[in-house]
Amino acid sequence: MHYTLTRPAARRPLAALALLGALAAGCAPETIDDHPCPPGGTSLTYESFGQEFLQTRCQTCHGAGGSERQGAPSSFDFGSRESARRTRARIFVRAAAGNTTMPPGPDDPPEAERAKLADWLACGAP
Numbered sequence: 001m002h003y004t005l006t007r008p009a010a011r012r013p014l015a016a017l018a019l020l021g022a023l024a025a026g027c028a029p030e031t032i033d034d035h036p037c038p039p040g041g042t043s044l045t046y047e048s049f050g051q052e053f054l055q056t057r058c059q060t061c062h063g064a065g066g067s068e069r070q071g072a073p074s075s076f077d078f079g080s081r082e083s084a085r086r087t088r089a090r091i092f093v094r095a096a097a098g099n100t101t102m103p104p105g106p107d108d109p110p111e112a113e114r115a116k117l118a119d120w121l122a123c124g125a126p
């Protein structure tokens with residue numbers, strides 16, 4: 001039948017568009033809104049996790065003065081629970097879950113630490 005030959009062909013452009021959309025979504029960074037706090041909450045706290053993570057992984061630049069900041073913007077200093085909480089959506093997009101644009105350079109935190117960071121931030125950085 002004429003109909004069975006043309007109909008699948010007519011669908012192909014739509015399938016291609018859907019694929020492009022999926023690819024574009026895959027390239028966009030995961031945001032804090034894409035990552036809900038786990039159902040049981042988190043046992044991670046600023047004291048047990050956040051402080052040390054930020055101190056060792058981020059504050060070498062973000063908490064430093066002068067040229068040691070290496071260009072890290074002065075509005076992003078993660079040296080207190082409050083500052084981490086306030087900027088948690090930006091921390092997420094740069095460093096949590098699959099987001100790896102921070103820290104720049106070779107000292108990449110392991111995936112498990114980025115996963116913990118994601119949960120801690122998503123639960124409000126307690």
Ligand code: HEC
Pocket residue numbers: 054057058059060061062069070071072073076087090091094095102103104105
């Ligand atoms: C080697 C120095 C260095 C380290 C370590 C570092 N950063 Fe940065 N950070 C920068 C520089 C330079 C910029 C400005 C350029 C840019 O935005 O990429 C920046 C910008 C940012 C910004 C502001 C821009 C935005 O996207 O809103 C955030 C948030 C950020 N970093 C988060 C982090 C986190 C979280 C860590 C630790 C996991 C970290 N950074 C570790 C150098 C550093």
